[in-house]
Amino acid sequence: MEYVILAVAIAVVAIGAITGFVVSGRRRKTLPPSPRTPVGAPPAEPQVGEEAETPRDTPTRTIEEVDLPPGVTAPEETVSPEAAVAAPPLEVPEPTAGRLVRLRARLSRSQTSLGKGLLSLLAREHLDEDTWEEIEDTLLTADVGVTPTQELVDRLRTRVKVLGTRTPDELRGLLREELVALIGTEADRSLHSARHSAAEAGRPSVVLVVGVNGVGKTTTTGKLARVLVADGRSVVLGAADTFRAAAADQLQTWGERVGARTVRGPEGGDPASVAFDAVKEGIAEGADTVLVDTAGRLHTKTGLMDELGKVKRVVEKHGPVDEVLLVLDATTGQNGLVQARVFAEVVDITGIVLTKLDGTAKGGIVIAVQRELGVPVKLIGLGEGADDLAPFEPGAFVDALIGD
Numbered sequence: 001m002e003y004v005i006l007a008v009a010i011a012v013v014a015i016g017a018i019t020g021f022v023v024s025g026r027r028r029k030t031l032p033p034s035p036r037t038p039v040g041a042p043p044a045e046p047q048v049g050e051e052a053e054t055p056r057d058t059p060t061r062t063i064e065e066v067d068l069p070p071g072v073t074a075p076e077e078t079v080s081p082e083a084a085v086a087a088p089p090l091e092v093p094e095p096t097a098g099r100l101v102r103l104r105a106r107l108s109r110s111q112t113s114l115g116k117g118l119l120s121l122l123a124r125e126h127l128d129e130d131t132w133e134e135i136e137d138t139l140l141t142a143d144v145g146v147t148p149t150q151e152l153v154d155r156l157r158t159r160v161k162v163l164g165t166r167t168p169d170e171l172r173g174l175l176r177e178e179l180v181a182l183i184g185t186e187a188d189r190s191l192h193s194a195r196h197s198a199a200e201a202g203r204p205s206v207v208l209v210v211g212v213n214g215v216g217k218t219t220t221t222g223k224l225a226r227v228l229v230a231d232g233r234s235v236v237l238g239a240a241d242t243f244r245a246a247a248a249d250q251l252q253t254w255g256e257r258v259g260a261r262t263v264r265g266p267e268g269g270d271p272a273s274v275a276f277d278a279v280k281e282g283i284a285e286g287a288d289t290v291l292v293d294t295a296g297r298l299h300t301k302t303g304l305m306d307e308l309g310k311v312k313r314v315v316e317k318h319g320p321v322d323e324v325l326l327v328l329d330a331t332t333g334q335n336g337l338v339q340a341r342v343f344a345e346v347v348d349i350t351g352i353v354l355t356k357l358d359g360t361a362k363g364g365i366v367i368a369v370q371r372e373l374g375v376p377v378k379l380i381g382l383g384e385g386a387d388d389l390a391p392f393e394p395g396a397f398v399d400a401l402i403g404d
């Protein structure tokens with residue numbers, strides 16, 4: 001019996017010893033001591049379980065740059081840590097109502113030459129032929145245009161005669177009425193920027209922004225996004241100016257400031273396809289308005305003008321374009337009218353944006369360009385600031401010119 005107990009005890013001890021050896025052997029295999037490489041010796045082969053070193057010759061990639069393995073899709077709501085930290089707070093643009101009144105001082109050059117010039121001439125005691133000619137010259141110099149100038153002078157002559165003696169207030173009232181009538185109060189100057197009804201698939205309004213190089217198209221598109229956001233619209237921007245490298249970045253920056261997504265394409269890519277994609281994105285997002293900035297083009301270059309027609313046709317595959325805004329630089333005078341004519345032959349212009357009215361004494365271009373195209377001025381640019389684009393109101397504009 002004692003032998004049996006002894007044999008069992010020996011067997012237990014032997015099994016324990018064998019098991020302990022195997023486990024510790026496994027541990028050793030799992031965590032081998034990291035071999036130190038002697039100086040000058042070739043680097044040792046990496047061992048199983050060692051941390052792989054970052055290769056020194058390849059730049060570090062961010063998480064966005066690393067492709068997912070096939071079959072794995074990225075989660076929808078992934079926000080990169082950088083975006084979460086760096087995203088600047090969204091700006092709240094100023095309301096658009098009364099913007100022109102706020103910016104009236106910016107028309108100072110036109111105020112002095114057109115508004116004050118006319119008032120002081122009309123205030124002369126004797127309104128002889130020479131004075132009427134001076135009035136005419138003042139209007140022509142301010143780019144009012146020949147026919148509208150003639151109409152205005154004829155009406156003023158008649159009314160001043162009827163009036164007899166004139167006080168400064170009466171004169172101001174008279175001039176105001178006639179200038180407002182010349183600009184016109186009947187036209188619809190609102191921008192079609194609301195979503196279409198469910199009957200029209202609830203698609204967004206589409207606004208194309210066109211014009212020659214450097215008139216301020218891209219900045220106007222950016223400012224217009226702010227105008228629309230200020231009025232409660234949601235906006236998608238289309239950077240179809242693939243011609244000028246910086247234009248898409250510029251537009252995207254404008255958009256980011258007010259939370260509007262910018263759809264862009266490769267540099268030098270097909271503008272029509274960017275415009276098409278922007279509208280598609282606007283539909284997918286359920287946006288109110290899609291604003292498409294197009295490349296500046298010389299109105300004398302037939303190929304580029306044809307391309308603009310194509311942009312419009314391609315966008316129309318989603319449905320009719322609601323607005324085509326022609327941006328004109330008010331400081332270019334008669335040249336602006338020539339541009340307007342050529343653009344109107346290629347696309348149906350629905351509204352005019354006159355930029356840089358702060359830098360000219362030729363505020364009369366508002367009247368001339370409307371006459372030229374038979375299309376209303378809808379917005380005016382009065383400076384380089386983000387909220388220096390104002391919806392155009394004839395009464396407020398004339399008040400700014402002649403003082404109220």
Ligand SMILES: Nc1nc2c(ncn2[C@@H]2O[C@H](COP(=O)(O)OP(=O)(O)OP(=O)(O)O)[C@@H](O)[C@H]2O)c(=O)[nH]1
Pocket residue numbers: 211212213214215216217218219220241244247295296297355356357358359380381382383384388
């Ligand atoms: N003073 C003043 N400057 C303006 C106004 N609108 C635009 N600008 C300036 O005009 C310059 C040209 O503007 P952009 O928007 O780059 O012109 P663009 O028409 O897009 O140019 P392209 O892409 O070359 O066709 C910029 O310096 C703007 O700040 C305005 O109402 N007043």
